Amino acid sequence: MSGGPPPEPTPPLLRVEGLEVVYHTRERSLVALSDVSFDVRPGEIVGVVGESGCGKSTLSAALMRLLPANGEATSGSIHMREHDVLKLRPEALRDMRGRDIGMIFQDPLTSLNPTFSVRTQLVDAQKAHRSRDLGRYSDRDLVHRAVDVLEQVGIPDPAQRIDDYPHQFSGGMRQRIMIAMALLLEPALLIADEATSALDVTLEAQILELLKRLRRERGTAIIFISHDLGVVAQVCDRVVVMYAGRAVEEGDVLSLFERPLHPYTQALLAAIPTRKQGGERLATIPGRVPSLSDLPPGCKFVDRCPYAQDVNREREPRYVAVDGRRVRCNIYDPDSGYVHSSVPMAADA
């Protein structure tokens, strides 16, 4: 059995509070994230799910302060341990990236340089972070460390293969090398942004096991960003569901999948094809994700929601606590004025 989250009182490793991110374009400013709040505790795997355009990638970029030039965190805060991430000066920020928070992507070639051998890249990555106290190691030691980490992530013959270049490895192996590179600096938090989405199921299962082992053996916390609810169900302890730049629901993985509260979460889960559903039509969500330039004033899901009333059109829902979970939906907010008819919510999954 996996470790599971530690008991409640542990202070969070990462705390995101009321984060708002705006993209400035020539004509106007678009709010890409609004009032996003969640915690990640040490050793916890938190899933962030949602469809394209929901703000998942903006969130991961904001956490690393890697937003594009026209992106700006306009309010809220991100605390990583004692650091106030949004206020870090360039030098401290460089130290935080990689050392405190590592990142892995869908395409390993975004982090691996094709013109250098794996050895050079893994050694340089360590040298760049003297603050991690790696400066006192000799080059030989740094290579040893690199070989060790490559072995841990399952690269066969790492001592030989470390002199190869990225293109000499298969896709799955490159994914592992990228993970190895992130692990070298022993970050307390790893952000995996669609890190297994391009892989075959068998490789994906291997990488997921690797991530779970990291958490178990090193206590690495992971933010697992994915559109794949199946994978999220298998690896995450807690899940944040995003829609139109908002966190719309958060809860532990078991209750969120068993009893989704937000109509959007319910609809997402009902749309997944599985063998059990053979023969039935899959549920689909009518309409599409609203464009950031044209968001409805109240609930952003209102035009696609089977339970919408007039109040949902006008009133932006608050993030309210329900049964130890949080949901951004007027239906669950006693102060919203939403009128409950006899059976308000159709779906238990």
Next chain:
Amino acid sequence: MSNPPLVALHDLHTHFDGVRAVDGVDLRIAKGQILGLVGESGSGKTTLGRTVVRLVPSTSGRVEFDGQDVTHLRGAQLRRLRRRMQMIFQDPHSSLSPRLRVSYLLTEPYRINKIPREDHIGVHELLETVELSPELANKYPHELSGGQARRVSIARALALQPEFLIADEPTAGLDVSAAASVLNLMRDLARRFGLTYLIITHNLNIVGYIADLVAVMYLGRLAEIGPADGVFDRPAHPYTRALLEAVSEPDPRNRGVDRRLLLPGEIPSPRNPPPGCRFHTRCRYAQPLSREVVPELEEIDPGHFVACHFWREVRADAREIRETDVAVRR
């Protein structure tokens, strides 16, 4: 499988540049059936689909369509065949020319195949068939969402009123809801027009949802093929079992009891496939026999075939594990 098959492949081989992408495949799809073809990247499943519709030439073996040997058709005969079998390509944005409007793309198959006007289906009707608004006729592909583009490629394939469709990863890259509606559409169309499908995908959830038959491909050969229920509930090839165990189901209650058969390593290069059973380099059941003798497909249940020397052991283990799981969960 009592109906005569609409599509039958006999010992089909497709080799190119030294790659044995398809290397001896036999299968039959009855009219109206949906066959799901699964396997990892590099298994040869896309090449198999392309060989069937004659987009790549086979090296040897035979493709039969509706009882006719179509392996070597040319010219007008090939064009007539193409009206009856169509392929929906994996990435609609690369298979739909960006300079052409939807209306042109939808009528292009008629021009290519020199179809007389009276046999054309109108653009609006085609769009309605795939549940798209007629207003999209004047759009360019880049103005469409992923789900809309996918529907346009389905409509384009339907323009010639084919009987058989090959869909390569029909939902790849789509969001959950868009993927669900494409799958719904494909099922509706199958019923409405009596279509037969070959669906190529690496996603076993989709196959489990939609397919009547499942074929599992590994390095150019079939490892297992049979009715979906049989293959999912009683898989007999270690590779099929490993694939099924690797599927991430959207149910967190299943954690912890799975992943026992986590498949080690990666699929070897089809340029140089292992001798004997191609799966032996990753197989925990492999014995010296596996390294020497290529296992042939063997019928182990009605219509359920497996190519493994040790399928009895595989099934016995599967039964034991299922029983332990039940005990553990209690």
